[in-house]
Amino acid sequence: MRRGAALIVLPLSACNRGVLDPVGPVGAAEKTILINSTAIMLAIIIPTMIATVAVAWWFRAGNKKATYRPDWEYSGAIEMVVWGIPALTVLLLGGIAWIGSHDLDPYKPLPSKSPPIEVQVVSLDWKWLFIYPDQGIATVNQLVVPAGTPVHFSLTSATVWNVFFVPQMGTMIYTMPRMTTQLNLQADRQGTFDGLSAHFSGDGFPGMNFKVHSVPPQQFAAWAAAARSGPQLDVATYDELQKPSSYVKPLVYGSVDPRLFEAIVANRLPPPISPKTTPAAQHVSPQPPAGHLNVR
Amino acid sequence: MFGRLTWEAIPLTEPIPLITSLVVILAIGAAVVWVTVKGWWPYLWNEYITSTDHKRIGIMYFVLGLVMLIRGFADAIMMRAQQMFAVGASQGYLPPEHYNQIFTAHGTIMIFFVAMPLVISFMNFVVPLQLGVRDVAFPTMNNVSFWLTASGVLLTNLSLFIGEYARTGWLGFPPLSEQQFSPGVGVDYYLVALQIAGVGTVLTAVNFVTTILKTRAPGMSYLRMPVFCWTTLAANLLILAAFPVLTATYAMLMLDRYLGFHFFTNDGGGNSMLYMNLIWVWGHPEVYILILPAFGIYSEVVSTFSGKPLFGYRSMVFATLAICIISFCVWLHHFFTMGAGADVNAIFGIASMIIAVPTGVKIFNWLFTMYGGRVRFNVPMYWTIGFMLTFVIGGLTGVLLAMPPVDFLVHNSLFLIAHFHQVIIGGVVFAIMAGYTYWFPKAFGFTLDERLGKAIFWCWFIGFHLAFMPLYVLGFWGGTRRLQHIADPTWQPWLDVAFVGALLIGLGIVLTVVQLLYSIKTRDRRLDTTGDPWDGRTLEWLTLSPPPHFNFAVLPDVHGEEAYWTRKQTALREEKLIEEPDYKAIEMPVNTPTGVIVAFFASLCGFALIWYIWWLAIVGLVGAFAVLVWYAWRDEHEHIIPADEVAQLERERRRIRKEQIQTWPRPA
Numbered sequence: 024m025r026r027g028a029a030l031i032v033l034p035l036s037a038c039n040r041g042v043l044d045p046v047g048p049v050g051a052a053e054k055t056i057l058i059n060s061t062a063i064m065l066a067i068i069i070p071t072m073i074a075t076v077a078v079a080w081w082f083r084a085g086n087k088k089a090t091y092r093p094d095w096e097y098s099g100a101i102e103m104v105v106w107g108i109p110a111l112t113v114l115l116l117g118g119i120a121w122i123g124s125h126d127l128d129p130y131k132p133l134p135s136k137s138p139p140i141e142v143q144v145v146s147l148d149w150k151w152l153f154i155y156p157d158q159g160i161a162t163v164n165q166l167v168v169p170a171g172t173p174v175h176f177s178l179t180s181a182t183v184w185n186v187f188f189v190p191q192m193g194t195m196i197y198t199m200p201r202m203t204t205q206l207n208l209q210a211d212r213q214g215t216f217d218g219l220s221a222h223f224s225g226d227g228f229p230g231m232n233f234k235v236h237s238v239p240p241q242q243f244a245a246w247a248a249a250a251r252s253g254p255q256l257d258v259a260t261y262d263e264l265q266k267p268s269s270y271v272k273p274l275v276y277g278s279v280d281p282r283l284f285e286a287i288v289a290n291r292l293p294p295p296i297s298p299k300t301t302p303a304a305q306h307v308s309p310q311p312p313a314g315h316l317n318v319r
Numbered sequence: 320m321f322g323r324l325t326w327e328a329i330p331l332t333e334p335i336p337l338i339t340s341l342v343v344i345l346a347i348g349a350a351v352v353w354v355t356v357k358g359w360w361p362y363l364w365n366e367y368i369t370s371t372d373h374k375r376i377g378i379m380y381f382v383l384g385l386v387m388l389i390r391g392f393a394d395a396i397m398m399r400a401q402q403m404f405a406v407g408a409s410q411g412y413l414p415p416e417h418y419n420q421i422f423t424a425h426g427t428i429m430i431f432f433v434a435m436p437l438v439i440s441f442m443n444f445v446v447p448l449q450l451g452v453r454d455v456a457f458p459t460m461n462n463v464s465f466w467l468t469a470s471g472v473l474l475t476n477l478s479l480f481i482g483e484y485a486r487t488g489w490l491g492f493p494p495l496s497e498q499q500f501s502p503g504v505g506v507d508y509y510l511v512a513l514q515i516a517g518v519g520t521v522l523t524a525v526n527f528v529t530t531i532l533k534t535r536a537p538g539m540s541y542l543r544m545p546v547f548c549w550t551t552l553a554a555n556l557l558i559l560a561a562f563p564v565l566t567a568t569y570a571m572l573m574l575d576r577y578l579g580f581h582f583f584t585n586d587g588g589g590n591s592m593l594y595m596n597l598i599w600v601w602g603h604p605e606v607y608i609l610i611l612p613a614f615g616i617y618s619e620v621v622s623t624f625s626g627k628p629l630f631g632y633r634s635m636v637f638a639t640l641a642i643c644i645i646s647f648c649v650w651l652h653h654f655f656t657m658g659a660g661a662d663v664n665a666i667f668g669i670a671s672m673i674i675a676v677p678t679g680v681k682i683f684n685w686l687f688t689m690y691g692g693r694v695r696f697n698v699p700m701y702w703t704i705g706f707m708l709t710f711v712i713g714g715l716t717g718v719l720l721a722m723p724p725v726d727f728l729v730h731n732s733l734f735l736i737a738h739f740h741q742v743i744i745g746g747v748v749f750a751i752m753a754g755y756t757y758w759f760p761k762a763f764g765f766t767l768d769e770r771l772g773k774a775i776f777w778c779w780f781i782g783f784h785l786a787f788m789p790l791y792v793l794g795f796w797g798g799t800r801r802l803q804h805i806a807d808p809t810w811q812p813w814l815d816v817a818f819v820g821a822l823l824i825g826l827g828i829v830l831t832v833v834q835l836l837y838s839i840k841t842r843d844r845r846l847d848t849t850g851d852p853w854d855g856r857t858l859e860w861l862t863l864s865p866p867p868h869f870n871f872a873v874l875p876d877v878h879g880e881e882a883y884w885t886r887k888q889t890a891l892r893e894e895k896l897i898e899e900p901d902y903k904a905i906e907m908p909v910n911t912p913t914g915v916i917v918a919f920f921a922s923l924c925g926f927a928l929i930w931y932i933w934w935l936a937i938v939g940l941v942g943a944f945a946v947l948v949w950y951a952w953r954d955e956h957e958h959i960i961p962a963d964e965v966a967q968l969e970r971e972r973r974r975i976r977k978e979q980i981q982t983w984p985r986p987a
Contacts (some may be wrong), residue, residue: 041796042728050728057725064715075686075707079700082625084693096628101687105631109679115647116718118671123724124665129658183495184591186656186731190797197657199592200494200585204658221731221799223488226415226493229804257643290586294403 039189046212046237049127050193055122061117129194129206132173137240139173139207142166143284146178146185146198146220148267149227154279158247161256161283163264164233165273170213170241176206179288181265186221189235189277194220201290210237227269234273255276261292322931323504325338328482335417337441340480353728369910371458371866376465377444378762381755383469385831391433392828396424399814399821407808418718418803419486420505424475426489427509428436428456430605431516432472434743438612439468442551445758446527448859449545451536451875451882456529458908459950464522466918471516473664474925478508482929485509488801490571490598493583493591498576504929506576510569511925517566524558527551537857538877542636545857546629549636550615553643557604557611560612560647565601568594577928592657599650607646610742611639613750614681617706618698618935620753621685625692628881631684640683645674655726664723671721675714682707697853698772702753705780713738734794737787744783752779752831760852764864765842771834786820789813807815827961849979852886856884863972869905869960872969891983895975902966906957913950917943 027186035084045051072188126133132139143154154161166189168174180198188195210216220231236244254260256276261283285290330336330480354360367375401418405411413421440757445462449453455461478484485505496506544552544824572594574580581587583594622629629635651659651667686706694700716738719725729735752775760766790798793813803916805814838845850863862870879885890896924939926932 037914041798043795053724053728056722057719058889059730060719060722060725061715064718068711068715071682071686071711072708074684074706075689078686078689079694079696079704082694083697084626084882089692089693090691093627093628095691096632096688098687101683102631102634105680105687106634106676106682108683109676112679113676113718116379116722117352117672118725120668120672120722121665124668124723125661125722127727128661128664129656129727183500184492186799188797188799190728195656197654199657202592204576217797219797219799223419223495225500225799226419226486227805229415229802232806259445268380 029247042193043053044191045193046191046214046216047209048133048195048211049208050191052123052127056119060148061260062114063115075082086095092097094149127194129196129204131207132175133207133209135173135209137172139175140168140243142168142174142176144176144178144187144198145284145287146180146182146187146224146231147265148182148225149220149269150264151187151218151231151233152181152264152272155247156284156285158282159281160247160250160252160253161276161279162250163274163276164271165237165275166233167243167246168210168235168237169240169245170237171209171211172240172243173207173209176208177284178204178206179284181292182286184222185224185231187218189216189218190220191216197222201288203288210235213237213239225267227267230269230271250275251277256283257279258292267291320929320932322933324930324932325483326506328930329480333414333417336479341764343476343479357521368915369462369912370651371454371462371635371908371910373443373447373458373461373864374762376461377440377442379465380440380443380468382466384435384440384751387432387436389828390788391425391428391701392825394421394428396821396825397421398425399804399818401815403811403818407806407816410804413803415803416486418650419801420484422801423485423487423489423491423505423509423670425480427485427513429743431513432468432475434609434747434751435482435520436468438519438554438609438747441547441616441751441754441758442523442527442555442612444762445754445859446530446548448761448862448870449529449532449548449857450534451539451858451861451871452530452534452906453870453905454527454535454875457911459527459911460522461526462911462914463917464519464526464914466914467519467522467921468516470918470922471512471519472926473922474508474515474929475943477926478505482508490602492598493572493575493594494585494590496572496576497584499584505571508927510573510576511928514566514573515921515925517562517569519565520558521562521960524555524562527555527558531555536871536874536877536882539882541878543880543882544631546614546618546632546635546639547612547615547857550611550618550639553639554608554611555557557608557643557646559609561601561604561608564597568597568601571597585761595654596650599653600647603650604646606739606743607642609747611642613747614639616754616757617685617703618681619857620703620757621688623757623855624695624697624700624703625689626695626854627688627692628764628856628884629684630687630690631680631759632880634680636683638682641677642674645670645677649674649721652721652726652875654722654730656730659778661723662883668726670722672718675696675718678714682711682921697756698767698769698776699753699757699853701773701776702749702756706745706749706753709749709780709783713741717742726873729794731800732794733790733798734801736792736800737790740783740787742788742844744779744787748779749919749971752776757853758859760845760847761859761864761866763842764847765838766845766847766852767838768834768841768845770829771837775827775830775834778830782822782823782825782827784818785823786817789820791818843856849975851887851979852894856881858883861886863975867968869907869965872902872905872965872972873925875901890980894980896973896980899973902962902969904962905960905965907960909955909958909983910949913946913955916946938969 118252141157143156145152146186150164152163153166178198180200187198188193192210196204197205214237216235218233218235253275254277256279398421401413401937402410419838433491483502487501491506491509494500531548571582575584576583581589583591618629649667649671652671653666690981720738756772793810847864851860858875919940920939924936927939928934
């Protein structure tokens with residue numbers, strides 16, 4: 024019964040979630056392109072679908088009213104139209120793609136009066152480490168950002184590939200070992216948003232979710248100051264942290280070595296312990312904690 | 320002695336693989352006993368296993384693909400069930416290490432061992448007939464190709480019983496697939512099986528490119544070839560260009576894994592981005608290798624069942640070749656989110672969209688082929704119209720994904736999953752089902768049951784939409800792919816709907832088997848005595864059903880685009896067949912066990928490589944090579960079908976055709 028009721032409200036709840044409910048300029052611009060491009064294509068596709076069914080039905084073998092033209096196989100005018108329509112559509116969409124790719128280049132700084140917050144992102148097996156180099160603090164599976172302020176991310180991975188993605192903020196980007204990618208995002212709305220890894224990275228992958236808290240700038244400053252009383256992220260703590268684990272609860276570190284991110288990119292830290300694949304160890308793989316309805 | 324292979328490799332403690340293994344072993348055992356009791360081994364050995372006849376090899380490819388479709392679908396339904404159950408606090412019934420193997424196996428099997436063999440089965444069966452020739456250019460190599468593909472299938476499925484399969488996703492991205500992160504045998508199974516099957520695929524391409532370029536019936540110029548031959552040519556040119564890249568890429572990963580090289584590792588100067596580029600340089604043309612022959616099948620079907628030549632034939636050929644070339648210039652759209660610059664992303668995005676132009680042209684041309692026709696709604700036509708409706712939406716979502724700023728939102732998401740299933744099921748699978756129904760009477764001499772055929776269509780058509788439309792929605796919600804556990808309980812209803820859709824597709828697959836058995840049982844009601852059950856237009860309908868071993872007693876003279884249709888209309892108008900020619904003895908290639916023996920040794924070598932049994936790997940390699948050398952020294956190349964026998968078979972065909980002239984409707 025409950026599921027039946029859920030089916031009825033499906034169409035209502037389908038809109039305005041995830042990428043369709045952007046909270047910042049990047050996501051909003053991308054959603055606009057998504058909607059506009061879909062509309063342009065539907066204008067061609069819906070008539071084509073109707074015509075397909077209509078033509079097939081009208082020219083059915085049993086219809087005496089339809090004219091049979093068994094040798095009609097070419098018309099220059101029609102050829103012109105059938106090449107022309109898709110070509111013009113693609114010309115239009117290609118223009119949108121060109122402009123959109125440049126406007127929304129992930130590396131391009133966002134226009135803003137306030138300077139961007141720097142965040143260094145490291146994907147570990149299987150959690151996210153966020154380092155705030157200017158504040159000298161770090162967090163795990165929890166990203167706190169000031170609302171209305173651009174955030175500049177530098178991203179890398181300490182193990183395999185992942186993708187950093189906060190659907191409501193927009194653009195996702197790969198995190199890759201020994202490489203740094205960059206991303207500029209901004210949350211204008213205050214609130215808590217879901218973040219995830221969008222590239223399969225091994226057994227603990229489904230537990231790589233994190234939360235983004237977009238708070239007023241003063242609150243961000245207060246939070247960062249309070250965070251400084253947390254434990255230190257030194258080599259020993261990092262070594263413990265980077266061991267494979269999943270569904271990790273948020274952590275805050277009060278101080279962090281400013282060279283940690285560069286050391287990870289340069290692969291100067293001890294390599295992570297690879298997940299075992301021997302049959303004997305197969306049942307120790309990460310599982311969501313039992314008894315919690317919402318593990319996020 | 321046995322490398323890494325120990326008794327621990329057998330999954331005795333895990334019920335799901337263990338029970339599956341037992342069921343499969345029992346089923347294979349039962350089949351072997353049945354064939355032995357019935358005394359069918361000599362028939363199977365002579366007519367199929369060692370056959371060099373393109374028609375028989377085509378049928379073997381089809382059976383292989385169909386069996387693997389069932390395996391791949393079993394994986395699919397397990398994944399859908401896991402995602403339905405593993406929401407919120409529940410963990411489902413599959414732990415990650417098992418679930419991750421399943422989605423890897425599903426993707427690999429569906430592409431390499433379902434879609435590829437099924438598409439190649441039609442190339443084999445149809446192309447020589449449509450070209451009006453007696454076999455492919457290299458019949459023995461054709462047999463070898465098939466058995467090497469089967470060897471890959473064997474090794475992939477063996478991982479279920481012995482050891483494990485890869486847990487990396489179907490493209491095996493490093494560094495996850497490197498020793499450091501995947502030390503087990505899974506990735507080795509994946510790499511070795513696909514390397515062996517890949518050799519088979521490349522040999523197939525060599526064969527078909529040569530066949531189409533060099534062996535056509537007299538008078539069949541390039542622009543008189545049926546569109547299916549054109550699309551086959553384009554697909555095989557793509558195979559020739561793309562598969563060596565795949566082989567090289569996998570070889571590099573194997574060097575990393577086996578010999579400690581550093582092509583794609585995190586340390587030692589490796590670069591995993593290189594793999595991403597290389598694999599998609601193969602991977603994107605690969606989807607066109609599948610879809611182009613599918614387009615060819617729809618072209619044949621829509622023209623035949625509309626009773627009209629294909630509209631804009633030259634335009635179709637040009638569109639096919641355009642797709643063939645542009646498909647090599649778009650691979651980067653698989654990783655717009657890797658951080659490339661805006662110019663690079665935009666150029667590859669636009670190149671990807673440009674492919675939509677020739678594809679759109681094809682849709683319109685099929686539409687105009689129906690226009691002015693007399694459309695008969697037989698089962699192949701259901702699949703074709705179902706395809707046209709499904710594929711345009713798949714094209715829309717594809718162009719969205721080709722748009723970098725939109726891809727930034729839905730890359731790697733369930734939206735992507737929905738998109739490529741829409742074009743692969745709605746495009747390739749529908750074509751396979753259309754082609755299966757269309758050419759089945761040619762292969763076996765009776766048609767398939769129409770009512771069941773339509774039921775199968777509706778199961779797939781409705782099932783597909785139920786299974787994948789919810790994934791578009793979840794993709795917009797930020798749902799990513801390959802999740803063994805789903806944290807958000809509000810996804811539940813959509814996952815339930817998707818599961819129901821998968822069940823409906825499963826019913827379609829069950830009905831396909833039922834339809835086959837029922838049609839065999841009641842075949843007397845639907846015998847195809849004329850060889851031309853659909854009022855066809857291309858040369859395969861000139862011969863009887865099933866065609867004689869040599870296809871054509873005399874290679875047909877081709878005088879126009881629709882070789883058989885023109886000939887049929889002339890015969891009907893003049894009320895007589897063409898003059899009876901002099902029958903000559905025909906040389907046909909002899910059967911050979913080369914393929915199956917080479918594949919046996921290749922499988923040994925592959926298995927040994929996977930388990931580090933080095934001596935056996937050497938035995939396998941040397942064995943396979945020795946068999947080929949032995950084959951090269953053969954004395955007997957061909958056997959002769961005497962002129963009398965040819966004449967007798969051909970006169971029977973002419974007798975049937977003369978009767979047909981009396982009863983068939985006159986041309987307008």
